[in-house]
Amino acid sequence: METGVSAHQAGAIAAQWDVRRLAGALGAEIRGVALARLDESAFAAVQALLLEHLVLFFPDQHLSVDEHVEFGRRFGRLEAHPNLKNPFTPHSELFELAATHGGVADEWHTDLTFRPDPAILSVLQMRKCPPVGGDTMWASLYAAYDELSAPIRELCDGLSALHDAAPHNHPEQMTIHPVVRVHPETGRKALYVNEHFTRRLVELNATESEVLLGYLTRWVTNPRFTVRYRWTEGTIAVWDNRCTQHFVLNDFDGERIIQRVTVMGDRPEGAAPRWAPWVRPGRLSATSRHDRQLAFHLRAQQAGSDRTE
Secondary structure (H helix, E strand, O other), X not given: OOXXXXXXXXXXXXXXXXXXXXXXXXXXXXXXXXXXXXXXXHHHHHHHHHHHHOEEEEOOOOOOXXXXXXXHHOOOOEEOOOOOOOOOOOOOOOEEEEHHHOOOOOOOEOOOOOOOOOOOEEEEEEEEOOOOOOOEEXXXXXXXXXXXXXXXXXHHHOOEEEEEEHHHOEEEEEEEEEOEEEOOOOOOEEEOOOOOOEEEEOOOOHHHHHHHXXXXXXXXOOHHHEEEEOOOOOOEEEEEOOOEEEEEOOOOOOOOEEXXXXXXXXXXXXXXXXXXXXXXXXXXXXXXXXXXXXXXHHHHHHHHHHHHO
């Protein structure tokens, strides 16, 4: 996300805005800026603040669909959701969720990690929100990694994980990412597993994976790593999917409608796995089902590799 604007220039612009930190780990609310009318220097200031705070909130924006999409395009290539359809607003680059159509993302997740090139960042506008409830929480994956003990950090640095789109009824959409990814702009390490899309630690057997992956996905949600935001209509949120997860509180009545554009094109990078993928030894048995998905994916990967040689 290069802009050609110096850090000094961007900082001087941001100093003119009302920037209020919301939690110790991440999150800032910003007033005094109109996202639909940002010049290059002001946009660079937004980018710098995003790298610093990981998730930004801009109340009272009320962007049109075209303004929302145009603002998102400034960050990179946009895609609509690969599996879910908009209930009200057909658009090739904008994704819409409505609570009355099941659109409540109440599991912790990073957007689209079942893709080989998952989301870089997301830009969401709250179109309609209930008077009470429906808040969203975000977690810092930097903080989650940094506060692991040294032995667990070292173990995680050498592992990879299988992600799939089973929550969208597409379990065949699978990919493998490092458990610890390195942010391409900050160089910081982030714990890149989530309860919604991550199925298996590739180098461990099924029972070992269940224990460690369960621990890691719960650890990410430690309240010390999180921020909780109370929405108002017309607020824009921008978050960095390379180092955050989020979760919607399903504690409200009535309608809640969000519209989101998603910036795509990133391929998570981290240390190479220190061990080979787990392959179940011996004959098949009833418990072989726990390894079936990983085995199918590894076989498909090998077949694809053989075809390209």
